[in-house]
Amino acid sequence: MENLLKRELNTVRLKQLGYAGGGCISQGQSYETDTGRVFVKVNHKNQAKTMFDGEMASLEAILKTSTMKVPKPIKVISLSDGGAMFVMEHLDIHGLNRHMATLGEQLANLHLHNEKLRDRESKDAHTNNDWQSDWVNFFIRQRLQLQLDLIEKEYGDREVRELWSKLQLKIPALFHDVEITPALLHGDLWGGNIGQVEDGPVIFDPSSFYGHSEYELSISGIFGGFSTAFYTAYYNKIPKASGFEKRLTLYQLFHYLNHWNHFGTGYRGSSISTMKALLK
Known part of the structure; x- marks a missing residue:
């Protein structure tokens, strides 16, 4: 999977960072690349690409309004098992309190x-x-x-x-x-x-x-x-x-x-x- 990421992101450097997470549906991991940090969500279910395509379109639509900060989407990548990866900007996110x-x-x-x-x-x-x-x-x-x-x-x-x-x-x-x-x-x-x-x-x-x-x-x-x-x-x-x-x-x-x-x-x-x- 990491070799596929390197090819799709056109990067030689791909180092896992100490930022990982997951919810009820997908798992996530941050990486250091030649062009900066990215966050990658992975889902191995057959409908994953459709789901990630929708999430990417959602982020793009919100970004276009210039009203709220969201991670900038980069790419949806299909996996050989029918799943997919969604690559986006890495943000150092903490719990919301003062904002x-x-x-x-x-x-x-x-x-x-x-x-x-x-x-x-x-x-x-x-x-x-x-x-x-x-x-x-x-x-x-x-x-x-x-x-x-x-x-x-x-x-x-x-x-x-x-x-x-x-x-x-x-x-x-x-x-x-x-x-x-x-x-x-x-x-x-x-x-x-x-x-x-x-x-x-x-x-x-x-x-x-x-x-x-x-x-x-x-x-x-x-x-x-x-x-x-x-x-x-x-x-x-x-x-x-x-x-x-x-x-x-x-x-x-x-x-x-x-x-x-x-x-x-x-x-x-x-x-x-x-x-x-x-x-x-």
């Missing part, structure tokens, strides 16, 4: 980026581009329904099936009079995917898509790791809209269902109770 408020402000700037682009385009006589979106149907069909289909296939859970038949009819009402400008989202912003470098906060391991900015805050409410200073700075730029708390619960339902599918029935209880809460 929480800055993170909140910068995240809001990321979420407002498309709105600012839209406003500029509407003032430009040479462009006639309008944002077209149907976020509610997207979230129901492409997020919740897909997770529920997987649960049905694996577990055939009757209670979940019955709750969903009632809940899906009530979801559109949660978005009454809510104006949504599609925002570029990190997509998986929990405490394990944030940190700081010397000059400010950094976010990593994105799973980006364009959606409702409120969605971004849902998983942080489940696993924590974000201070009051973060939320205060964020809401100063993007105030809570009417019905925010109920929609946040809806967005958290996706994460509970997703974790149920990934990690097992330990998340069934949270999924069931969240569905019941939304039906009250």
